[in-house]
Amino acid sequence: MTMKTFKYVVVLWSIVFVEFGKVTGESGYNIEESKILCDLLGAVEDVRKNIILREALKDSLKDAIYGSAHHNALIEGGGRVVKSRSCGKSFFGRGVFCNHKRGDGCFAQSLIGTFLCVCTPGQINRDRSLCGVGVQRYGRTTWSGGFVVSQNTQALFEKVFDKVIKNCNGGSQNNQGNAEKLKQLRSALETFNEKLKPGTISGKIFLYFGGKNKTSGCSGLSETDLCAAYEGYGDGSANVNIPWLTKIRKALEDLEAVERARTNVIHTQTQKGAGESNEGVASHDAPNAFLVQNESVFEEAGDQPAKNEPKSENTTTAGSPEEQPPKRKKRNIATSPFTDIPHVASDPNEDHSFIIQPFWLLLAALLN
Template sequence: FLWRKFSILWVETKHSDKGGFLLCNVFKAATGVLRNEKNKPQLKDAIYGAKGGTKFRDDGSIETRGNCVGTLSGRSVLCDYHKNSGRVGLGLGKNGCFAESLVGTFFCVCTPGDESTQGLCGLKEFGSVGTWSGRFSGIKLNETLFKDVWKKLNKTCNDDSEGEQDYKKQLENLKTATEAVRKRIERSHVSGFFLLGQGTSFPCSGETNKNICAAYQAKGGKPYVPWLDKIELVLRDLIDATAYINSAPALEAPRPGTTEQNRENEEAALVMQIGENEEAQGPTVRFPHIQMETDNQTGDKTEKGGLTGNKGGYSRESTQRKERKPQNFQKKKQYSASCNRHQRRRLFPNTSYSATLISLAQLTNMQSTHNIPTDASL
């Protein structure tokens, strides 16, 4: 007698509310990840239900019934999942639409049945709100009962801790929670179905405390749980993507040293690059001849144009732009490719135009430095 009493106590302790708490852990972790992954419809479908089945809203109410058991509302019809049920061929809908989603599984495991359910899923008595039971016909679905159950579950499950954790930690929590649920699902030796929740007997009709559960058919000797499979599939993709991002090489940090030292190193490297470019080009590149206009030339232009003044002015005669010689253009282009204005400024800051040209000529071993204007502007 004592052994039997101990066995019953052990079974009730083992199955009383642990299943509900495990589902809470999955729900907290999954919704935490969902807040960061808005473009993951598979994850949302796993939590709240997918198209074609029963979909739930955030408040626990039913959004759509889908192709589920027609007018039947028995608890076992909605909580015993059959992937290939004979009811589909008869046009009666498919079995286990509640057990397909995480929220629906909560209702199968935590909604009160015909017998006293004190402490079911860690929840207190629901008073006169109602119960849910039945194998096939049963009573009409009481959405007020579901909303009340969901309201109490939210107080138990949501502690806002997931929102304070980083993304990597949320993925780890979700992985741990799904693995714990996998270990918790047990197979019924009588029916062959895998059961989740307090109940240990198939079907999950809610008629006794042993029948408060969610049942799943076997697939390859393992439980086939649609919502759990979807979460695990999304989770693998997210973990792989996070690992790929973390393995990407980081940008090279600046070399140690003062800003002045780094600038000098850059200038020295640029001078060496210019020398290498000049050697690779072959013949020495010469600067184009620049001729300054004298006062006499300016005066002639003024007299010819008929404007007053000794210097400056514009000619009234139409001017034609001289065709640029290909040879000079090539030389100028070649010079610009090796050292443009931006590079000259970096090499010789605060230096006049003529002094810059002279310094560049010395760097490139150029001999012709005459006729260089002394204009101070660059």
């Protein structure tokens, strides 16, 4: 092959790849959006399942992810939908479920519901793909319309759950600590926020996730309005209420605050050094003790099943001397950093005689 022929072949293949890229890019919808939702789902489930949290916070995160049968729509594992009485009221079309405004949009009120709004086939060309899955794989059933629901949508939701949502591989590695899990969730939330695009519905400000047409809502009547939309309020599109996102962000902020405080405790103990035995004990126990004793967001050890309780964990409050081993009480002296942290029970005056008594015994021995 001559050099001239070789150059000709290279140019020809370059043209083919460019054109192929254009075709594949145009044939797929909401591919990036589905990846963003996958990463976010994996990150928040990682926090919910692998960090010991109080039940109230666990329930809040679960509602944010799957919805609620009492307030909007619960979307169970497998894609089965259990609607509340207020969900859609007398209307059941995709636009009512996926356009969130004044209480409507019961699917858009949860993370999995948003997934269904973005990734369930509507009136879309059958040779295209949606969220990385060929539309023809769903059969001929679609979900579209502003007020009436298409037939067999429950079976369609289950297919979307099986082909898209179930295959999400987000979340951190098992050996990553709490700080890394929270960092990953923060990053996933920011990526979602960056993908929200301003638009309108009937002249009112909305933020859209997914789709290409930002003026007609998310009824699925065309392949450009497969999306979830959230009504803005006030004087700008930045003021928008996304219920599930608000719950996750609030939980994340609480957890990040506790993690920072825990890190400060460890840092303080490290700075003091290991010269005093009581400080050495406190430094060793600080991470687990803080996670257990902070009642605002973390679960107390006593509320967890026995199999989940570390053997070294102290399951009583810091003010229960009759139930604590004597050596553990050294954490509760006045110099303990836990006395400066909210929600951490600690009495600096407790057991004073216990701490001082060995000193007097030693002094008496020296005088004799």
